[in-house]
């Protein structure tokens with residue numbers, strides 16, 4: 299069974315900082331249009347559910363710890379992160 303260690307507040311803040319840095323790096327590689335869409339989507343998520351943000355951060359921390367070196371991909375249409383496949387899971391655009 300998978301054991302997920304509880305994070306201390308300090309670790310959580312570090313993970314949050316790292317996630318923000320990673321996000322910043324990704325944003326810098328985007329076109330202004332994509333950036334705006336991703337930004338809008340992030341804000342939407344925050345408004346929708348703070349708890350889901352926490353979950354995303356936890357997942358992101360876990361993924362960055364164990365992820366294979368893969369270039370993160372984003373839908374050019376809606377800015378959603380996509381994990382492979384030919385179409386965006388959110389808006390259905392071809393990737």
Ligand SMILES: [Zn+2]
Nearest residue numbers: 373376386389
């Ligand atoms: Zn999309």
